[in-house]
Amino acid sequence: MTIADDLLGLAELPRLPISPREIERARALAARRPHPADLTDAVITLVERVAADDGDRPAVADDTRRLTYAELAAEARRLATLLEREGAGPGTVVAVGGERGASVIAAFLAIELVGAVYVPADGTWPAARVTEVLTRAGAVLLLDTGRDGVTPALAEGARGAGVRLVRAAEAAGLPGRPGPARLDGPDQPRYMLFTSGSTGRPKGAVVEHQGMLNHLHAKVVDLDMTARDAVAQTAPLGFDISIWQMLCPLVVGGRVRVVGDATAYDSVAFARLVGAEAITIVELVPTMVRLLLDDLAPAPATGLLGGLRWMLATGEELPTEVARRWLREMPHAGLVNAYGPTECSDDVTHHTVTPADLELLRLPIGTPIINTDLYVLRRGNDANNGDSGDSGDSGDGDGDNGGEGDGWHACDPGETGELFVGGVCVGRGYAGDHDRTREAFFQDPFAGTPTGRLYRTGDAVRALPGGALQYLGRVDRQVKIAGVRMELGEIEAVLQRHPSVGAVAVVVQDFGPTRRP
Known part of the structure; x- marks a missing residue:
């Protein structure tokens, strides 16, 4: 048996309930970034x-x-x-x-x-x-x-x-x-990563070769990567960012430095390694960026990280205060706020943080990477004035075919809606899990993209003046803890299996920054 036997074909995916008029509006309002890229080489x-x-x-x-x-x-x-x-x-x-x-x-x-x-x-x-x-x-x-x-x-x-x-x-x-x-072919499945699910069973998201390679090229383009660059590979193997950290420098003749856990979780030791081995690009979850700044203070961070060109923050929301500290203490190294779901080959947006962004309560997640289409949609019956961080949608992803009043509508700039992703980055769905594939993946009604698929992220966003997107939270019960995607329902489902547990409810409480052992 091959992986293809475990995946739904495009014709088996549901159609998004959206009227022809709203399809045209969504096309006109979409954030797109076409870019020539050869996605055929291994x-x-x-x-x-x-x-x-x-x-x-x-x-x-x-x-x-x-x-x-x-x-x-x-x-x-x-x-x-x-x-x-x-x-x-x-x-x-x-x-x-x-x-x-x-x-x-x-x-x-x-x-x-x-x-x-x-x-x-x-x-x-x-x-x-x-x-x-x-x-x-x-x-x-x-x-x-x-x-x-x-x-x-x-x-x-x-x-x-x-x-x-x-x-x-x-x-x-x-x-x-x-x-x-x-x-x-470029649509050949290339890797599978397991993400959190709401039934106690993680989902195996399958990414195509073209989506993976497009993401590698996007990093090269947006970070202006060359053979002189070296990337720190710090992510555990189960994280999607491990893929680009392992492979991207090799596309341009650069270097990969795999950092062991003992060093990766010790901020000072990590900074010393970055300086000693001339590492130029690092990606960390914001929690670790904060700890890095804390542990290098009050000594100037440039002493150990003077050769760093880029810090990418991803996996959880980047607090404005952390960004403010980075721009103040590390002015020579750009800070990129990156966002993207595993199901779409990792990051689908990049945003280089500027001093002007620090006036916002929540930082922009940016504009699409190359060959990626982003749509902000809301249900027809959502009450939405653009000021709320809640899209008003239950996030059930049922893919129903209700009437136009209950279907999806394109959001104008400033309106809050749910983010949908199209383009070459969209993966194949969840291996062996057809029901949950149909909840999140649709036939793309907006464009003749290479994959023909559209992914519903479950994230509430709105477009800021200038076109950058701002992340406003989840529309369901999914959370991120130190960059790890978790479904509270999954944790509840596992706890519920214990014979001594009659009922269970899981909530998240923030006790401030913590350190990994």
């Missing part, structure tokens, strides 16, 4: 082009080893031979777990070579979580990239799912797989 192909010109150029480093472009490409091809020997092929799902490091990046490139689909299975997860992810993803094998033997949680999780566990170390000495990457 990342491994781009890596090997750099390797052919300058094989000794540094590509990836972690806490224990460094790989040149030639060494990275060779390791990817050896791993591809191992994967094919173990049954991986076009459309199959290969899970990758273990420690974050250079081997994970080589494994991703190997999965591209054999035409399979990548799904992370973090070695720090409980074994039960690993079992669930492997089972629901339909993985044919689990590749353990750990350096010191088999990772216990991965081994137990693989046994629970009945999936073969293969160690990346077994590729040593194998010949490299010959030939080009098996890319059947």
Whole structure:
């Protein structure tokens, strides 16, 4: 079975209940950013082009080893031979777990070579979580990239799912797989990430190759990335931002520095590493940006971070006060407020924060990245004057076909509505979960986009003067805690399984910034 057997086709998605008149209004009001981009190459192909010109150029480093472009490409091809020997092929799902490091990046490139689909299975997860992810993803094998033997949680999780566990170390000495990457088309599923759900079962969001590559190009364009740049790879494997952090520098001949957890969660140690290894681009959740500023005060931050060009904040709302401190204390490094759902290949907006933004109570999340269409819509029966942070919609995503009065309407600038995303970035839906796919994904009525799909985010936004969007909160019970997407209903559903629990309600209470161990 391949991943395609677990996904809904475009014709099986519901149509958005919206009148022809409102379709035309939405088209006219949409935020769009067309941009030429070649979305047909595999990342491994781009890596090997750099390797052919300058094989000794540094590509990836972690806490224990460094790989040149030639060494990275060779390791990817050896791993591809191992994967094919173990049954991986076009459309199959290969899970990758273990420690974050250079081997994970080589494994991703190997999965591209054999035409399979990548799904992370973090070695720090409980074994039960690993079992669930492997089972629901339909993985044919689990590749353990750990350096010191088999990772216990991965081994137990693989046994629970009945999936073969293969160690990346077994590729040593194998010949490299010959030939080009098996890319059947830009719409080929490339990776799957599991997000929070409201039924106690996380959702496996599937992203296409073209969506992933478009996001990589968007980062290159908006951050003006070149071969001189180095990106800190800090995100756990289960986070969508880990994808671009691992791959984006390789598209332009730059460097990836995988930062181990011990350093990533120690602000001073992290800042020292950024300075010592000439890292130019960092992305953190706002909570960690705040801690970084706190821990570097009162000493000038430029002492350790003088070479930093960009800080991206994502995963949770960026407080205005944190942005104010960054602009004051780090004037040489731009601050980007980024926003996007996993289902749409990661970020769909970027906004470079300016001093003028600090007058707002909530910072803009910006304008669309390249080849992305954004629509702000509201239900026809919503009472909406543009001043509320609540869209007035229940967020149930039922996809009904009610009359025009109950259908969706385009919001004028300043009006609050729900954000819908179209364009090349929109993913394929949730693997094996057709009901929840139909709740969030629709046939795109607005444009003949490459995917033909429209994604309902569940986020309330409004367009500010000048066109930038402002995030105003959720229209459902989903929350973000330290960048982790959580459905309160999911937590309630899990607690409800305990035989001693009769009823349960989960709420979020803010006790201020906390530190990870």
